[in-house]
Amino acid sequence: MSDGSDGAGGVGSSGGGNAAGNDTGATSGLDGLGDAVSDAVSGLASAVSDALGLDAGGFADAMSGLAGALGLDAQDLQDIVGAALVGALTGGLPGAVMGVVNGLVGGSLTEAARDTVASQMPAAMQPLANLAIDAFAGRVPGANTSVESALSSFATGAITGHTPSIGDLGAVARSLTDVQSLATGVLSGLDVSSPQAAATSLERALGTQFAGARDIAAGVADRFARDGVAYADGGHDRFGNAVESLAVDVARMFAGR
Numbered sequence: 001m002s003d004g005s006d007g008a009g010g011v012g013s014s015g016g017g018n019a020a021g022n023d024t025g026a027t028s029g030l031d032g033l034g035d036a037v038s039d040a041v042s043g044l045a046s047a048v049s050d051a052l053g054l055d056a057g058g059f060a061d062a063m064s065g066l067a068g069a070l071g072l073d074a075q076d077l078q079d080i081v082g083a084a085l086v087g088a089l090t091g092g093l094p095g096a097v098m099g100v101v102n103g104l105v106g107g108s109l110t111e112a113a114r115d116t117v118a119s120q121m122p123a124a125m126q127p128l129a130n131l132a133i134d135a136f137a138g139r140v141p142g143a144n145t146s147v148e149s150a151l152s153s154f155a156t157g158a159i160t161g162h163t164p165s166i167g168d169l170g171a172v173a174r175s176l177t178d179v180q181s182l183a184t185g186v187l188s189g190l191d192v193s194s195p196q197a198a199a200t201s202l203e204r205a206l207g208t209q210f211a212g213a214r215d216i217a218a219g220v221a222d223r224f225a226r227d228g229v230a231y232a233d234g235g236h237d238r239f240g241n242a243v244e245s246l247a248v249d250v251a252r253m254f255a256g257r
Helices: 016-033 035-051 056-070 080-120 123-138 147-156 166-187 195-227 238-255
Strands: none
Touching: 080 123, 080 147, 080 166, 080 195, 080 238, 123 195, 147 166, 166 195, 166 238, 195 238
16 A cells, blocks of 8 residues: 555555554544543634645644644544544645545445455454455544544534534535445445455555545545646546545535635
8 A cells, every 4th residue: 555645635644564663653632631632622623724724834833733733643533524634634625635534534444354254265364354444544643433423523614623514515425425335336246255365455446446545535536636626537447436536526615615
């Protein structure tokens, strides 16, 4: 899987060698801070939302204050709000859009992978395959956020700094449903000759599909940054076109101020 550094936002690192260590550190940090972290994130949410309308420097300053207040790295903010913030650190508002799309697509692929493992793999192969899924999800900010939580964050304006219209929110929900419904189909043809082969082929499929989806989202985000509007070029496979539609709808939700 590629390193996730290209395109607007550059979200979704694939640093597999230290992913488990990063995941453990993030979990330990969050557990240790407990309710204090939740209170701090809530208290700073309005300041971060205000920064969404500023340039990348203004947003980076807001995020530096947030990370410093919590004693965490931006990567430790693993929910969908954190995905937007991490994306915005390197790509401003278009990066925030890409961060959200990456989180939603990563979550859709994660859930599809778990369903595939449960329904298609022998029980003896499932633990190792699920570890591979956990490692993938841990490298994509927002991928472990439930759909309900993500939509709730959108609806309350916690990410965009404004309450989206019913039309904008509904468009994102519909596009996300399409991505979810097609995600399982792109994880077919896995090698189940051994537990190791199954985990490796699953990791490869997740990485390949996510990298392609990330590039599509980057295209939408780049056009959004350049032209100030979001639109789809099309020409991808069904899953890719669904991802592009989701990216367009997320960008329009951000822009609907």
